[in-house]
Amino acid sequence: MELKPKTKIVATIGPSSLDEKILYEMVSKGMRVARLNFSHGERKFHKNAIDMVRKVSEELEVPVAILADLQGPRLRVGDLREEILLKEGEKVELFDIGEGGIEIPLSLIFEDLKEGDRILFDDGRIKILITEKEKGKLKGKVIQGGRLKPRKGINLPDTELSLPPLTKKDIEDLKFAIEEGVDIVALSFVKDGSDAFEVRKFLGGADLPIVAKIERPIAYKNIDSILENFDGVMVARGDLGVEMEIEMIPILQKEIIKKANKKGKLVITATQMLESMVENPVPTRAESTDIANSILDGTDALMLSGETAVGKYPSKAVEYMAKIANATEENLRIDSFCCPEDITPAFSISSASVKVANDIKAKLIMVFSVSGATAITISKMRPICPIVAFTPEESVRRKLSIYWGVFPLILKTHASTDQMIEIGEKILKEKGLVKKDETIVIVAGKTPAKGATNMLKVERIE
Structure with a gap:
C-alpha cells in the first residue's frame, strides 16, 4: 500500500476502461474514485462498471469510491434531419423539438429567455x-457561425x-445509484444551495455526500449558498468555460477552491486535465503545469x-497524473486551507x-474516525x-478515498481506545507503512464513538 499521491485521482469509466485488466492497471497506478457519467451509457453499462470496480478494488485491497454524476437539465439540439450551415x-x-428547422427544447425555456x-x-462554437x-x-x-449538428449541447450564459x-x-438514475451503493453523487447545472434539498428528498436517509x-x-x-448546503463542489471547467469568459477560468478556479477549503468542503477540479492523452501517449507541458497548479490551488482531487x-491510453493517463501529483507534492509546500467560523474541540x-x-517530522498521522469527519478536517x-x-x-472507508492525503483502512470498534491504537499500529507495521523507531501522531477519542475526538498522542513505534 502506497501513501501517495495525496491528491486523489477521479477517472471516468467508459468504453475504453470498462475492462478488468485496464481497471486493474488504473487502480494500481493511482485511481481512487471511479466516475460514472449518467449523461452517457445504458443502465446495464453502469451496473457492469460498478461490479467490475468493486471486484478490482477487493482484489487489490485498495478502496475505490464510486461517483454517480447525474446529467441534470442538460439542453440539446433536436434530431436534425441534416446539419445546418449557419453563417x-x-x-x-x-x-x-419536432417542428423542423433549428430545433431546441423551446417549451422548457421559452418563458426564461429574453x-x-x-x-x-456545441461548446460555444456557434x-x-x-x-x-x-x-x-x-x-x-448568428453572431458566430458554423455547422450545427444533431444533439449538440446548448448553453444559455x-x-x-x-x-x-x-x-x-x-431521479431514476439516482434511485439506481443508491440501490447499487455508490459513494458520492454529483449534481449538474446547480443554481444555488436549495438544489441540495431537492436531491436529499430522494436519498431516503442514505448518507451520501x-x-x-x-x-x-x-x-x-451563489457559491456561498452552495458551499453552505452541499458537501463539496466540482470546478467543471468545460461548461463554465463556455458560459463565462475563458480568460477568467483560472481566477474562478482559484476562488472556488479557496472558498471550498475555507468551509472544509470537498473540491474536485475537472475537465481537460490531460485532454491531449485522448489521442497521444504523453501529456503536454501545459497540461502538466495545469495539474500542478490545481494541486497548489488546494484541490482535493x-x-x-x-x-x-474514450481515450486510447486510459491507464497511462492515470499514471501520468499520479507522477505529476507526486512530483508537485514532494517538491512544493502546500498550505493549510481550513479556517472554520466555529472552533470545536475536535477542530482544535x-x-x-x-x-x-x-x-517533529512524523511518519504519518493515525486517525480513528467513525464518520470520517476528523480525517477530513485534518486533510484540509x-x-x-x-x-x-x-x-x-466500509462505506466511510470508500468515501474517504476522495479526500486529499487520506488513506483509509478498516478497523472494527473495540472496547477501549488503547486496544484500538495497539491493533492500528500492528496493522501499520504489517502493511510496511511504519518501521521501528519511527514517530507517529495519533488522533482519537477516549471513547470510540462518533463525534468523540478529544485525544492527541505522539508515539514512537517499537
Whole structure:
C-alpha cells in the first residue's frame, strides 16, 4: 500500500476502461474514485462498471469510491434531419423539438429567455443572439457561425433558468445509484444551495455526500449558498468555460477552491486535465503545469473525463497524473486551507495534530474516525505527512478515498481506545507503512464513538 499521491485521482469509466485488466492497471497506478457519467451509457453499462470496480478494488485491497454524476437539465439540439450551415450575420428562426428547422427544447425555456440573450451551441462554437420572441418560436441573428449538428449541447450564459434541478431521468438514475451503493453523487447545472434539498428528498436517509458542479455564472454567483448546503463542489471547467469568459477560468478556479477549503468542503477540479492523452501517449507541458497548479490551488482531487472514458491510453493517463501529483507534492509546500467560523474541540485537536506532525517530522498521522469527519478536517490542513484513517465502516472507508492525503483502512470498534491504537499500529507495521523507531501522531477519542475526538498522542513505534 502506497501513501501517495495525496491528491486523489477521479477517472471516468467508459468504453475504453470498462475492462478488468485496464481497471486493474488504473487502480494500481493511482485511481481512487471511479466516475460514472449518467449523461452517457445504458443502465446495464453502469451496473457492469460498478461490479467490475468493486471486484478490482477487493482484489487489490485498495478502496475505490464510486461517483454517480447525474446529467441534470442538460439542453440539446433536436434530431436534425441534416446539419445546418449557419453563417455570421444570418437571420434565423428557432423552433421547439419536432417542428423542423433549428430545433431546441423551446417549451422548457421559452418563458426564461429574453431578447438580447445569447444561445450557444456545441461548446460555444456557434452563437445566436435572440432578437425577437414570438409565440412558439424565436428570431435571432448568428453572431458566430458554423455547422450545427444533431444533439449538440446548448448553453444559455445570459439566462436564469427556472428548470428543476432533477429531471425524471436523474431521479431514476439516482434511485439506481443508491440501490447499487455508490459513494458520492454529483449534481449538474446547480443554481444555488436549495438544489441540495431537492436531491436529499430522494436519498431516503442514505448518507451520501452530494457534490455541486459549478458550471454556470449563476452557480458562481451563489457559491456561498452552495458551499453552505452541499458537501463539496466540482470546478467543471468545460461548461463554465463556455458560459463565462475563458480568460477568467483560472481566477474562478482559484476562488472556488479557496472558498471550498475555507468551509472544509470537498473540491474536485475537472475537465481537460490531460485532454491531449485522448489521442497521444504523453501529456503536454501545459497540461502538466495545469495539474500542478490545481494541486497548489488546494484541490482535493483531479478528474479525468474523456481521457479514460474514450481515450486510447486510459491507464497511462492515470499514471501520468499520479507522477505529476507526486512530483508537485514532494517538491512544493502546500498550505493549510481550513479556517472554520466555529472552533470545536475536535477542530482544535485536529489542528494541533498537524502542527505537531509537521514539527517533529512524523511518519504519518493515525486517525480513528467513525464518520470520517476528523480525517477530513485534518486533510484540509494539508499536513506534510500522510493521514491513515481507521474506520469501522466500509462505506466511510470508500468515501474517504476522495479526500486529499487520506488513506483509509478498516478497523472494527473495540472496547477501549488503547486496544484500538495497539491493533492500528500492528496493522501499520504489517502493511510496511511504519518501521521501528519511527514517530507517529495519533488522533482519537477516549471513547470510540462518533463525534468523540478529544485525544492527541505522539508515539514512537517499537
